[in-house]
Amino acid sequence: MALIETRNLTYTYPGISKPSIEDVSIQIEKGEFVLITGPSGCGKTTLCRCFNGLVPHFYQGEIKGDITVAGINTLDHHTYELAKHVGLVFQNPENQLFALSIEKDVAFGLENVGVSREEMRQKVDWALHQTGIYDIRDRSPHEISGGQQQRVAIASVLAMEPEIIVLDEPTSFLDPLSAEKIFEVIYKLNQEQGITVVLVEHRLDLTAKYTNHLIVMDQGKVCLEGNPRDILSKEETSRIGVGIPKATQLYQMLTKEGHNLGNRTPLCSEELADQILEALVR
Amino acid sequence: MIEVLDIHYSYPSKVEALRGVSLTIKDGEFVAIMGQNGAGKSTFVKHFNGLLKPSAGSVKVDGVETTKSSVAALARSVGFVFQNPDHQLFSETVETEVGFALKNFGFDAKIIEERISAMLELLSLSQYRKTSPFLLSGGERKRVALASVLACDPKMLVLDEPTIGQDHEQKEKLQQFILKLQAQGKTVVAVTHDVEFVAECNPRVVLMREGKIVADGEGHKILTDPVMLEAASIVLPQIAQVFTKLSAAGLPKDIIDISEAKAVLLRALEKRKQ
Numbered sequence: 001m002a003l004i005e006t007r008n009l010t011y012t013y014p015g016i017s018k019p020s021i022e023d024v025s026i027q028i029e030k031g032e033f034v035l036i037t038g039p040s041g042c043g044k045t046t047l048c049r050c051f052n053g054l055v056p057h058f059y060q061g062e063i064k065g066d067i068t069v070a071g072i073n074t075l076d077h078h079t080y081e082l083a084k085h086v087g088l089v090f091q092n093p094e095n096q097l098f099a100l101s102i103e104k105d106v107a108f109g110l111e112n113v114g115v116s117r118e119e120m121r122q123k124v125d126w127a128l129h130q131t132g133i134y135d136i137r138d139r140s141p142h143e144i145s146g147g148q149q150q151r152v153a154i155a156s157v158l159a160m161e162p163e164i165i166v167l168d169e170p171t172s173f174l175d176p177l178s179a180e181k182i183f184e185v186i187y188k189l190n191q192e193q194g195i196t197v198v199l200v201e202h203r204l205d206l207t208a209k210y211t212n213h214l215i216v217m218d219q220g221k222v223c224l225e226g227n228p229r230d231i232l233s234k235e236e237t238s239r240i241g242v243g244i245p246k247a248t249q250l251y252q253m254l255t256k257e258g259h260n261l262g263n264r265t266p267l268c269s270e271e272l273a274d275q276i277l278e279a280l281v282r
Numbered sequence: 283m284i285e286v287l288d289i290h291y292s293y294p295s296k297v298e299a300l301r302g303v304s305l306t307i308k309d310g311e312f313v314a315i316m317g318q319n320g321a322g323k324s325t326f327v328k329h330f331n332g333l334l335k336p337s338a339g340s341v342k343v344d345g346v347e348t349t350k351s352s353v354a355a356l357a358r359s360v361g362f363v364f365q366n367p368d369h370q371l372f373s374e375t376v377e378t379e380v381g382f383a384l385k386n387f388g389f390d391a392k393i394i395e396e397r398i399s400a401m402l403e404l405l406s407l408s409q410y411r412k413t414s415p416f417l418l419s420g421g422e423r424k425r426v427a428l429a430s431v432l433a434c435d436p437k438m439l440v441l442d443e444p445t446i447g448q449d450h451e452q453k454e455k456l457q458q459f460i461l462k463l464q465a466q467g468k469t470v471v472a473v474t475h476d477v478e479f480v481a482e483c484n485p486r487v488v489l490m491r492e493g494k495i496v497a498d499g500e501g502h503k504i505l506t507d508p509v510m511l512e513a514a515s516i517v518l519p520q521i522a523q524v525f526t527k528l529s530a531a532g533l534p535k536d537i538i539d540i541s542e543a544k545a546v547l548l549r550a551l552e553k554r555k556q
Contacts, residue, residue: 013417015417016417038449039449039450039451039452040419040420040421040422040447040448040449040452041418041419041421041422045419045420091420091447092366092368092420094366094368143295145319145320145324146365146366147319147320148319148320169420169446169447172443172446172447173319173365173443173446173475174319174475175317175318175319175475175514175515175516176475176477176515176516176517177318177512177515177516177517178318178319178515179475180517202447202448202449202450203476203478205478205520241449241450241451242449242450243449243450243453243478245520246478246519246520246521246540247520247521247523247524249540250521250524250540250543250544250547253540253544254544254547254548254551257548259548259551268520269520269521269523269524269527270523270527272524273523273524273527273528274527276524276528276531276547276551277527277528277530277531279551279554280531280550280551280554281531282554
């Protein structure tokens, strides 16, 4: 069975007439790095909220269809039961930080699942180091910048070492180099420890290279799904309003003019530069 | 016009966020302020509408020192859109939010109505007119905040991270819109981490690091300097990354625009074929 599986999942928030996600059927296997993208308001965030049961348990509303996450039917089980399996990093870090110090915020999840003191110390320190906030661990999460808050939110989830990490535009407030470093940490966890990653992002320039499973949503529905190289080559993808990485666009422009840059559609600058260099020395 | 002369600013926690910053922004300019988290970018632009007053040095907006003017008075000429929309939204519907400042400034109902409709149309929000801003997505809330500031038709616009949570189409609209404002002689200052957005708009780029300005110039020069950018915790735009790697093959490095990239590469590939 897939690690995350939805069948004809349709959900409507209370007081709204139109469903925010409609008839969504997807399968995510263990160890995948999944990227979900699509125009703003297309239902990406709502779908993520289903993965840890915030929808429907916290948001209420009306849900139809089936969803299982790590073998658990999320409709019958509470968010706290799912928390051991799924860590969710919210779009707005302020919505998930609450403790008096950064360190306490990062330790909170572990305290609740009854981890020993030594183990907790070790896991918290590891997460603080991975996200580059070890030096500010004593400060309040409410007096640091938006970018630093995002690091705290990510650290809190990493410390729990869940099977699945769901990140909703997790680095939007971070400067580009810091964002890249965070994505590298997440990618490493995915590659080395087999943690399944579900990332919601508009900025494919930064993130397309990490994924092997791209999901494009529009108006609550999944419209395209599969290998990113195939999907980003489709005209339909840009018609939906997905920002195709510049390297991919440039490759398409040059091949359209009749130049052979190899059959692989590049997802990042390194790949495109190699393909052009090869064509230039061939 | 904004004239900043050697300003310093320290927060009550004694952290010195600005350490001697001078900058002049002329009417009709589009300036992107970039730099790492904590470099002082947001602190700096909060001086433009008097939200913060310098500890030393001076900030003049159209010749008037901000210390001699109130935030309320400055709000008429300098519109400010915060990084996090939730810090400025408070109304029960999108329409009251967008009309709020206009009502406070005492505009008549007909004008308020016209402006609200025009702004909602412009930012693709008309369908949410009667909806609570808090039911909208992050990207949509960000546009509501922008609409409420634009409705007042300020002479200068300060945008703190305007592209966060915006999809490709909205970013393109924002770009066109900024260029249109510029054509009307309005000044736009954007604090942004979005290198791809800056590469497309090609504004004047001001780079900050540790409370100081470390570079100021044309986008295609600054955004293609890997050493300078790394010091400011910024990565090269993707096109510039490609050309940095291709410079080994004798191609120019300072390219950030995709059309220019296409033209240069087509010439190189054609030459190779012959």
